[in-house]
Amino acid sequence: MKKDIDPKLWNIKQGKATGKSAESSSINVLLGKTKAGIHEIYRGIQERENAVSAEKVKNVFLGIDSKQYMLLKLFDEQIAGKFDLIGKRIVNSTYNRYYYLRIRLSEFLIEKYHLADIPLREINYQFIRNFEMYLLTARGNKQSTIALYLTIIKKILELAYKNEFIFRNPFINYKIENEKSERGYLTQIEVEVLMNLKLNKTLERTRDVFIFCCFTGLSYIDVFNLTGEKIRYK
Known part of the structure; x- marks a missing residue:
């Protein structure tokens, strides 16, 4: 704990300072808080993991974690x-x-x-x-x-x-605000204009896929992964 004390004020058997001086009192208060903190760390590890060891407790107390997930x-x-x-x-x-x-x-x-x-x-x-x-x-x-x-x-x-890299999700009480946006859509006339539009071969293929999505309701990724084997004929 990086604290010094006069050896005359230290009780080796009890592991604490003796007397009622300000120095002894501050040392004993610090010892009490440290012990309480260590017990809390011990209980926390006990709740989360199968086994508790002095090494695990010490590492958490010193801010050292062998499993430091970044x-x-x-x-x-x-x-x-x-x-x-x-x-x-x-x-x-x-x-x-x-x-x-x-x-x-x-x-x-x-x-x-x-x-x-x-x-x-x-x-x-x-x-x-x-x-x-x-x-x-x-x-x-x-x-x-x-x-x-x-x-x-x-x-x-x-x-x-x-995966137990963390033991509490910080998003648990966080509300993600999202602005509402009005999505436009194509009318029947606009779709027909697009269907009849003269384009080069590359754009024509892109247009055809888009029109196919319009009439089938499939998403881009669904069409992207579509193969002949997935099409069934009645």
């Missing part, structure tokens, strides 16, 4: 996994959202906290709030973009929670 490192793993899924389960735009969000988080950590990365366990409600304000003010992002980014972070932290 935010950006977890993002890098997710981004690598998303890259392998492009064209199979996701499209490029989905991958790009994770990729650019990772850049924004890195910039935010450096500007706000002067850190290259941050442990997952240190992410709390205020961290999320600060990042939201950073995107809004420093980056000038729209609320819809911010909501999309926060939703991705929430998914990442939910995954961390399920």
